[in-house]
Amino acid sequence: MKAVQVIEYDEPPALVDVPDPQITGPLDVIVKVGGAGVCRTDLHILEGQWAAKSGVVLPYTIGHENAGWVQEVGQAVTHVKVGDPVILHPLVTCGLCRACRAGDDVHCMNSAFPGIDTDGGYAEYLKTTARSVVALDPSLEPASVAALADAGLTAYHAVAKAARTLRPGDRAVVIGAGGLGHIGIQVLRALSPVEIIVIDRSADALALAEELGAEHTLAADGTETERVLELTGGHGAEAVLDFVGEGGAVETGMACLRRNGDYYVIGYGGRLDIPTIDVISTEINFIGNLVGSYNDLSELMVLAARGKVGLHTQRYPLASFQEALDNLSAGAVRGRAILIP
Numbered sequence: 001m002k003a004v005q006v007i008e009y010d011e012p013p014a015l016v017d018v019p020d021p022q023i024t025g026p027l028d029v030i031v032k033v034g035g036a037g038v039c040r041t042d043l044h045i046l047e048g049q050w051a052a053k054s055g056v057v058l059p060y061t062i063g064h065e066n067a068g069w070v071q072e073v074g075q076a077v078t079h080v081k082v083g084d085p086v087i088l089h090p091l092v093t094c095g096l097c098r099a100c101r102a103g104d105d106v107h108c109m110n111s112a113f114p115g116i117d118t119d120g121g122y123a124e125y126l127k128t129t130a131r132s133v134v135a136l137d138p139s140l141e142p143a144s145v146a147a148l149a150d151a152g153l154t155a156y157h158a159v160a161k162a163a164r165t166l167r168p169g170d171r172a173v174v175i176g177a178g179g180l181g182h183i184g185i186q187v188l189r190a191l192s193p194v195e196i197i198v199i200d201r202s203a204d205a206l207a208l209a210e211e212l213g214a215e216h217t218l219a220a221d222g223t224e225t226e227r228v229l230e231l232t233g234g235h236g237a238e239a240v241l242d243f244v245g246e247g248g249a250v251e252t253g254m255a256c257l258r259r260n261g262d263y264y265v266i267g268y269g270g271r272l273d274i275p276t277i278d279v280i281s282t283e284i285n286f287i288g289n290l291v292g293s294y295n296d297l298s299e300l301m302v303l304a305a306r307g308k309v310g311l312h313t314q315r316y317p318l319a320s321f322q323e324a325l326d327n328l329s330a331g332a333v334r335g336r337a338i339l340i341p
């Protein structure tokens with residue numbers, strides 16, 4: 001089959017012929033890739049930023065946001081059959097460790113991550129296991145939801161956590177209405193009656209946020225903290241969902257948080273720097289968020305099938321992988337770039 005592989009770091013990847021993946025275990029599933037999301041993480045992998053962390057041996061196939069159709073199953077797989085449309089939870093998990101038994105797939109002690117530390121989905125076929133395939137509603141086309149496997153799942157995981165505690169009358173500040181944030185706003189609107197306040201630098205992103213159901217949209221122009229305090233009776237918001245995590249967003253977010261509020265860290269790159277006395281005297285909470293569980297992805301697909309969550313895709317044939325990566329790098333992709341094998 002054809003696959004796009006990293007041959008050397010800091011070199012363009014290459015479209016090569018590799019052997020088709022084979023079923024070797026009873027729970028294996030081989031998926032015919034219908035769409036593979038092109039993610040900023042792929043650019044970082046090509047630069048070698050993940051080399052030490054993943055320990056992957058080159059050459060290997062990248063692509064960690066995958067959906068398609070079941071091509072072949074091991075003898076113990078019963079919940080999907082050949083031809084079913086599926087989206088893949090990004091991790092291949094063991095099902096036996098304590099985290100897996102708690103439904104906390106991301107913290108599995110024996111996991112693999114196709115596209116990061118093993119062969120991924122920039123290819124015609126991809127091997128995963130029964131635990132990772134989420135059957136799609138027939139109304140959903142794999143290519144249109146593939147990117148929800150990573151960016152969408154991360155946004156869903158954080159927002160669903162917040163929605164469990166937010167009550168009618170509460171306010172949530174969403175910082176950043178870009179790739180992840182605009183999915184987060186859709187999920188928040190679908191799951192919670194909370195009043196949504198969105199902060200972004202881009203007027204286009206704010207216009208989209210309003211279209212998606214945000215009550216208030218504020219330009220990040222230096223007046224946003226004051227505006228949030230005005231909108232919340234001077235107290236701040238019950239929750240801050242920070243999809244940026246750098247470049248002043250954290251300071252803004254902390255200034256917008258109410259006593260006993262919850263600060264969800266989703267974007268990253270900056271630092272949290274806060275006197276511990278401020279944490280205890282106001283009982284504020286900082287909550288990290290890493291991808292999401294299998295159940296999070298299943299729930300997100302229910303919202304997608306009901307038309308509550310969508311994202312714009314720009315599609316490229318697999319052979320045009322370099323154009324897709326270049327466009328992403330240049331900021332020239334509207335929505336998410338998807339490779340179609």
Ligand SMILES: [Zn+2]
Pocket residue numbers: 039040041064065150151
């Ligand atoms: Zn990704």
Ligand SMILES: [Zn+2]
Pocket residue numbers: 093094095096097098099100101107108109110111
């Ligand atoms: Zn496990």
